[in-house]
Amino acid sequence: MAQAVSELSVQVSWGEIRGKVWGSDHGHPVLCLHGWADNCGTFNTLIPLLPKECRYLAVDLAGHGLSSHRPPGVFYSFPAYVADVRRVADALQLKKFTIIGHSMGADIAGMFSALYPEMVDALIFLDAYGFLPTDSREISKVMRQGIDEMHQFETKTEEKRRVYTYEKAVERSLAANPTLSKESVNILLERGLVQVEGAGFVFSRDLRVNFKNIMRISVEQSLEMQSRIQASVLVVLSEGGFDRIFSETAQKKFSSTLLQCFRDRNHTVVTVAGGHHVHLNNPEAVAPFVSEFLQTKVLSQSDNREHKNTSNL
Secondary structure (H helix, E strand, O other): OOEEEEEEEEEEEEEEEEEEEEEEOOOOEEEEEEOOOOOHHOOOHHHEEEEEEOEEEOOOOOOOOOOOOOOEEEEEHHHHHHHHHHHHHOOOOOOEEEEEEEEEEHHHHHHHHHHHHHHHEEEEEOOOOOOOOOOOOHHHHHHHHHHHHHHHHHHOOOOOOOOOOOHHHHHHHHHHHOOOOOHHHHHHHHHHEEEEEOEEEEEEOOHHHHHHOOOOOOOHHHHHHHHHOEEEEEEEEEEHHHHHOOOOOOHHHHHHHHHHHHHHHOEEEEEEEEOOOOHOOOOHHHHHHHHHHHHHHHHHHHHHHHHHHHHHO
């Protein structure tokens, strides 16, 4: 029997955060956070393969998918996204929940779990390390670049958004992200395009999400935050994903350090065949690890607590 799927809308001061919900209202809450420039459709193929005892809440992050763009002059940054997770959790009355994050969504999940460890019982990172450190010598340079990009955007004359045929939008998406299959692109474009009457389609995401994230943290700060996470952690890497992208850069050293610290704290790190979007392109490769983790670290723990409470009556 297929899970019930419904649309989600959480009101915020600048508009709404939209998303999709799979499963029963009584299921254990699992918040799903997508990667940069994607939307909650990235979980469409994975969630149906996961335990039905959970309620999966996948959101379009601000400026992505069908969610509202941030107000003029406001930057897109990890702390701002973390604040949005807190807003969503409060609106949905989530006291303790699990987070699945892909890529940027995993970095948001890692930071949220470090700041609010009492609210997160388990963390699943899909082709990400939970934090994305920047070389401390590069932080000022990256911050300046992001501020300059915003300044140039605000001072140039208003440009009309480019209109595409659906076929051209697919073509552009495939060229921009070769790790996506055509089927996966079609899924993401369900929420990634807005139809312009009589003209074609425009991409729904805010152009400002392309600017450099000005809020950067060093590897030392990342490790300090990582140490504050109390949740059980599963890291699912892909052979053709970030690990290969970073193979010749300083970032590789940072990622190795983060992963080793997860292992030292008895968290689980696994690698599967596939690219950065393997969870969407080939969810069968990822689902067994995620399902087992949810069963052993979340659902069985919940059953044990319920059994203990019943025994004490």
